[in-house]
Amino acid sequence: MPIPNNKTNQFINDKDTRVSVGIDFPLGLVPGGDGYFATTKTTIESVKTNIKLLLQTNQGDRLFQPNLGMNLKQLLFEQASDETNIQIENNIVDVFELWLPFVQLQNINIDRRDDVNQININIEFNISRAPNSLDSVQVTFDNGGDGAPSSTTSDGAY
Numbered sequence: 001m002p003i004p005n006n007k008t009n010q011f012i013n014d015k016d017t018r019v020s021v022g023i024d025f026p027l028g029l030v031p032g033g034d035g036y037f038a039t040t041k042t043t044i045e046s047v048k049t050n051i052k053l054l055l056q057t058n059q060g061d062r063l064f065q066p067n068l069g070m071n072l073k074q075l076l077f078e079q080a081s082d083e084t085n086i087q088i089e090n091n092i093v094d095v096f097e098l099w100l101p102f103v104q105l106q107n108i109n110i111d112r113r114d115d116v117n118q119i120n121i122n123i124e125f126n127i128s129r130a131p132n133s134l135d136s137v138q139v140t141f142d143n144g145g146d147g148a149p150s151s152t153t154s155d156g157a158y
Helices: 043-055 072-078 081-101
Strands: 104-114 118-127 130-143 149-157
Touching: 043 072, 043 081, 043 118, 043 130, 072 081, 072 118, 072 130, 081 104, 081 118
Parallel strands: none
Antiparallel strands: 104 118, 118 130, 130 149
């Protein structure tokens, strides 16, 4: 009779560094790497990449997945108000429940600077099967200097 593995966080402990978990973005050739593209080696790195991509994707960008994304870049030129920030937070919560249900949002900080048309979003999260794995991702949407919205990301950890 097989013995079930009841560890609650078994997929978080990525012990084998030879195994890649996901593809890292932006896509690019990695000389001497594990494969043709850059990869993430841990589940947390992969989840951070997924969060960044979900925040930066506009709805309708993905073929056959028209509801994937958040349209946050469109809010760059909206008037900054508490109502807009609440709309952004609610949108993030709804989209995460649909596309990343295994991510538990702990805190969402939104900092808007209207003088330079910039939105800074910092998300603190953990993975539902590993409640002690608190981590954070920061994404900045701004006017890239050419009038077109752009975004940059950074990682954070606790």
